[in-house]
Amino acid sequence: MPKIRNLFPGGNTCYGFYSFYDYMVSPAVERKIILKGGPGVGKSSFMKKMGEDFLAQGYDIEYHWCSSDNESLDGAVIGKQQICILDGTAPHVVDPRFPGAVDEIINLGNYWHQKAIRKNRPAIIELTQIISRCFKRAYQRLEESKIAWEEWESYYLEARDNEAANRNILALARDLVSGLGDDRQNIRHLFAAAITPGGVVSKIDSLIDNGYSLFAVKGNPGTGIKELFTYTWQTMNLSAAEAEFYHNPFDPNSIDIIVLPSSRSVLIDVSGHLFDYAALLPGIRQRRFLDFDQLVRKSVIDAHEKYIVSARERFHSGIRDAIGFIRQAKEYHDELESYYVPAMDFDAMEAMRQELCQQLLQTLGR
Numbered sequence: 001m002p003k004i005r006n007l008f009p010g011g012n013t014c015y016g017f018y019s020f021y022d023y024m025v026s027p028a029v030e031r032k033i034i035l036k037g038g039p040g041v042g043k044s045s046f047m048k049k050m051g052e053d054f055l056a057q058g059y060d061i062e063y064h065w066c067s068s069d070n071e072s073l074d075g076a077v078i079g080k081q082q083i084c085i086l087d088g089t090a091p092h093v094v095d096p097r098f099p100g101a102v103d104e105i106i107n108l109g110n111y112w113h114q115k116a117i118r119k120n121r122p123a124i125i126e127l128t129q130i131i132s133r134c135f136k137r138a139y140q141r142l143e144e145s146k147i148a149w150e151e152w153e154s155y156y157l158e159a160r161d162n163e164a165a166n167r168n169i170l171a172l173a174r175d176l177v178s179g180l181g182d183d184r185q186n187i188r189h190l191f192a193a194a195i196t197p198g199g200v201v202s203k204i205d206s207l208i209d210n211g212y213s214l215f216a217v218k219g220n221p222g223t224g225i226k227e228l229f230t231y232t233w234q235t236m237n238l239s240a241a242e243a244e245f246y247h248n249p250f251d252p253n254s255i256d257i258i259v260l261p262s263s264r265s266v267l268i269d270v271s272g273h274l275f276d277y278a279a280l281l282p283g284i285r286q287r288r289f290l291d292f293d294q295l296v297r298k299s300v301i302d303a304h305e306k307y308i309v310s311a312r313e314r315f316h317s318g319i320r321d322a323i324g325f326i327r328q329a330k331e332y333h334d335e336l337e338s339y340y341v342p343a344m345d346f347d348a349m350e351a352m353r354q355e356l357c358q359q360l361l362q363t364l365g366r
Contacts, residue, residue: 003060006203008191009074010092011067011249012326014146016139017091018252023188024064024075025084029102030363033356034088034095037108038117040337041344043087044072046108046353050085051076053357059364067194067249068135069330070201081186083360106356108349116343127336134329138322142195145318146251149221152311156222159300165224168290173232175288176215176267180241180260187236192246192257193275197330199323200249204257205280207246212264213285216278218271219292225269229255232267250274250319274319 010019025032035043044066051061051073064075064086075086088094088105096103117124193202208214219225233255236243246257256277258267265287270278301308 002055002058004055004206005060005062006206007062007064007246008067008194008249009064009086010194011191011247011252012135012138012142012195012322013252014139014142014149014250015252017067017135019092020189020191020247020252021075021086021092021094023190024086025077025081026186028081029084030082031084031360032096032103033083033085034103034105035085035108036088036105037112038089038340039333040340041108041112042346042349043089043108044069046349047073047076047085047087049350049353050078050357050360054078054360057361064190065194065201067191067196068326069333070194070196070198078360079364082364106352111345111349111352112340113343113345117340120339124336124339127332131329131332131336134325134332138325138329141318141322141325142250145315145322148311148314148318149251152220152308152315153222155301155304155308155311156220156296158304159296159298160223161295161297164295165227165292168292168295169224169228169231172215172217172228172267172288172290173235176232176258176260176265177235177239177241180239180263186242188244190244190246191249191252192277193249195249195319195323195326197323197327200275200319202275202277202280204277207244207259208266208268208281208284210284212259212266213287214281215265215267216270216286216289217267217292218269218290220271220296221273223292223296225271225292226254229258229267229269232258248274273315 009021009024010017035046037043051063055061059079062077063073064077066072066074073087074092075084077084086094096105192204192207193200217225217228233245236258242261244259244261245255246259248254248256256269260266268277270276272278
């Protein structure tokens with residue numbers, strides 16, 4: 001039975017929009033189709049239909065969702081990363097790296113009636129500018145959350161028993177990577193969750209099933225979790241094993257999840273400060289669990305308790321406000337799309353899509 005995986009190639013973060021599009025597929029991909037065109041031209045629907053057609057043929061599908069509209073796709077990867085179809089428009093502009101040999105552009109703007117669009121030129125320009133302002137304000141709130149997070153982190157850094165934390169980091173990382181194969185395959189960096197108009201959204205259960213064993217950790221910022229993931233990442237870079245690194249949707253410089261397909265093991269942060277991954281993974285066996293909060297001096301934390309509470313509240317307040325602004329941007333974007341949808345020749349575009357589908361099936365040997 002074909003498998004469906006759901007993830008995010010980009011995210012709305014404390015550093016603005018952050019892209020891992022280069023890791024959507026490996027360099028060995030057979031064909032990469034880059035879709036261009038404005039809002040409402042049908043890029044997401046195009047990719048969803050392609051996914052449905054290839055699922056019906058028995059191929060695995062990865063759906064790469066849009067962080068600015070969690071009901072829309074930014075990409076679809078077919079089979080064993082053999083074919084990739086993706087949205088190559090702003091803010092994640094993608095251009096061909098190997099034109100003709102691997103990458104090709106399909107401009108869906110070829111299927112619109114430009115005169116119908118130009119009639120709404122003033123409204124289109126105004127809405128585009130409003131959307132940009134909404135995202136700017138969202139990113140400003142996320143920057144404020146970053147400041148609050150760093151203050152929150154500073155109290156636990158002060159209280160941390162570094163010797164105990166380092167000892168546990170080394171032991172846990174060593175246990176995780178022991179027994180891995182020595183054939184380098186694919187290293188990927190992506191997001192398993194995103195800050196979206198619908199809140200913080202994840203479908204982590206499509207990436208991790210009951211066949212995996214969890215190395216689960218939890219703790220406040222500054223207790224050692226970030227160092228654990230960084231150390232494990234660096235260790236994996238020196239090895240030759242396949243790995244998937246899923247970065248924190250708020251701060252992409254931190255990692256939340258490391259998946260090792262060859263050993264069916266997962267290192268995962270289940271602290272739940274931004275999103276409760278554990279709630280989507282009921283029944284999966286925990287091979288090891290470590291609470292890093294047990295490695296801090298309680299007296300130091302108690303002395304700073306009111307400031308910790310304040311920093312935590314400011315962090316969450318900034319996240320909530322950012323989601324509100326991203327939701328506003330989505331509403332304005334829906335209005336913007338309304339000027340493009342009536343101007344599209346979707347029948348002609350669908351005929352092209354079906355022809356492309358047959359070409360891609362031939363590429364896959366069907």
